[in-house]
Amino acid sequence: MKHLAGKSIPDWKKEHPILQDVSDKKEVFWTNPDYRGQHKPENLHPDAIEAAEKRLERFAPLIQTIFPETKAENGLIESPLRNIPALKAAIEDQYETKIDGRLLVKCDHDLPISGSIKARGGIYEVLKFAEETAIAGGMLALSDNYSVLNTDPFKKLFSRYQLSVGSTGNLGLSIGIMGAALGFQVTVHMSMDAKQWKKDLLRNKGVTVKEYEDDYSKAVEEGRKQALTDSRCHFIDDENSEDLFLGYATAASRLKRQLKEKGILVDHDHPLFVYLPCGVGGGPGGVAFGLKQIFQENVHCFFAEPTHSPCFLLGLVTGLHNGVSVQDFDLDNRTAADGLAVGRASGFVGKTVGQMLSGSYTINDDRLFSLLKTTADTENIYLEPSALAGFYGPVQLFNEASGKQFLNEQGLNEKMKNATHIVWATGGSMVPKEEIERYYLRGSEI
Numbered sequence: 001m002k003h004l005a006g007k008s009i010p011d012w013k014k015e016h017p018i019l020q021d022v023s024d025k026k027e028v029f030w031t032n033p034d035y036r037g038q039h040k041p042e043n044l045h046p047d048a049i050e051a052a053e054k055r056l057e058r059f060a061p062l063i064q065t066i067f068p069e070t071k072a073e074n075g076l077i078e079s080p081l082r083n084i085p086a087l088k089a090a091i092e093d094q095y096e097t098k099i100d101g102r103l104l105v106k107c108d109h110d111l112p113i114s115g116s117i118k119a120r121g122g123i124y125e126v127l128k129f130a131e132e133t134a135i136a137g138g139m140l141a142l143s144d145n146y147s148v149l150n151t152d153p154f155k156k157l158f159s160r161y162q163l164s165v166g167s168t169g170n171l172g173l174s175i176g177i178m179g180a181a182l183g184f185q186v187t188v189h190m191s192m193d194a195k196q197w198k199k200d201l202l203r204n205k206g207v208t209v210k211e212y213e214d215d216y217s218k219a220v221e222e223g224r225k226q227a228l229t230d231s232r233c234h235f236i237d238d239e240n241s242e243d244l245f246l247g248y249a250t251a252a253s254r255l256k257r258q259l260k261e262k263g264i265l266v267d268h269d270h271p272l273f274v275y276l277p278c279g280v281g282g283g284p285g286g287v288a289f290g291l292k293q294i295f296q297e298n299v300h301c302f303f304a305e306p307t308h309s310p311c312f313l314l315g316l317v318t319g320l321h322n323g324v325s326v327q328d329f330d331l332d333n334r335t336a337a338d339g340l341a342v343g344r345a346s347g348f349v350g351k352t353v354g355q356m357l358s359g360s361y362t363i364n365d366d367r368l369f370s371l372l373k374t375t376a377d378t379e380n381i382y383l384e385p386s387a388l389a390g391f392y393g394p395v396q397l398f399n400e401a402s403g404k405q406f407l408n409e410q411g412l413n414e415k416m417k418n419a420t421h422i423v424w425a426t427g428g429s430m431v432p433k434e435e436i437e438r439y440y441l442r443g444s445e446i
């Protein structure tokens, strides 16, 4: 019989009954028994976020030059925070629930350059590598105007280096677009989930795309293996990279500013709830890490995963993080939410944010498509399936017994009328129109 950390799977299920439901592909809403409102992790200092913010500011003049769509934000890659009252009303009606407080969407599907949350972490890591390479080559100082990076001598320098990454699609898109724009040679190892249009787009930019008949973990492993043989190759390690994580974390101070601009308070009497779609964990983990440093016990972060790919949830419930895969619990890691089709979570992220998360839940594919249609109909927002996972969170928080119990235990019931719920829309604006139409049609058939 299969054993996991010395325990049989039936014994794991006996110890944590929720694992039976997870294994049966039921939707679950899990709240974290190890949650600490205020918690400083030992392995990563919060000051590192500020250094990442400063680095992105140094790059802003360059980004603005290469990608004019970032001019409105002065070269920062940022997305709007939007009120969605019509969607809130529709969801309340559809699910016969009342969502106390206001509901907003963080529009990372509209992030410039690559149209997904990966435009935060992925692009940040490419920029950091470019900066280090240029400084090591004696061609750049921190005080320079980084627009010079868009000139031939730098492109020539960068063309001697390789970037390599394994991806279900969106990370490859971010690394490929930014890497190619700076002049790097880029290789993207794509899992079988990756969409054809993403491969085509990258190849058109001169990026080498390698395809695998296997899932995300395999694509990452292959990328890592090939990078090891070449000292001029920088491997962007989606499973372990601190740089990616910090790039995502810079979203927090930007969100703080946006909340302030909208006059929205977050404090002891005005709790903030954030619902983040999760694949390997880096994107949502980095954002949650950043938010916890700023808002501490007044922010509650929940991760959302497909019922067929709940790797992060399994890692948290068992405490094994990357020591457990969805296949261990007889799940197939097959989901239309390609950005979340990950069978084994990041161990680094699990250990770093494990005690900061208020909870984690799962959602089935049909519901993703149904929410996709509702979001389009009510707010004219068109998202890719992965990006809808967050929208089910507020419903479950108020409907599920575990959610109600959480609000009770945390003393939040009286404060919920002052609450702000933010669903993180993680991708979609680059998806071709025909593909979006197919998604919408599938949502209409449910």
Ligand SMILES: *Cc1c(COP(=O)(O)O)cnc(C)c1O
Pocket (backbone or CB within 6 Å): 116, 117, 118, 170, 171, 277, 278, 279, 280, 281, 282, 283, 284, 285, 339, 340, 384, 386, 387, 426, 427, 428
């Ligand atoms: C990558 C991705 C996520 C999740 O990020 P991870 O770092 O893999 O956890 C969520 N939504 C979309 C659209 C993505 O591309």
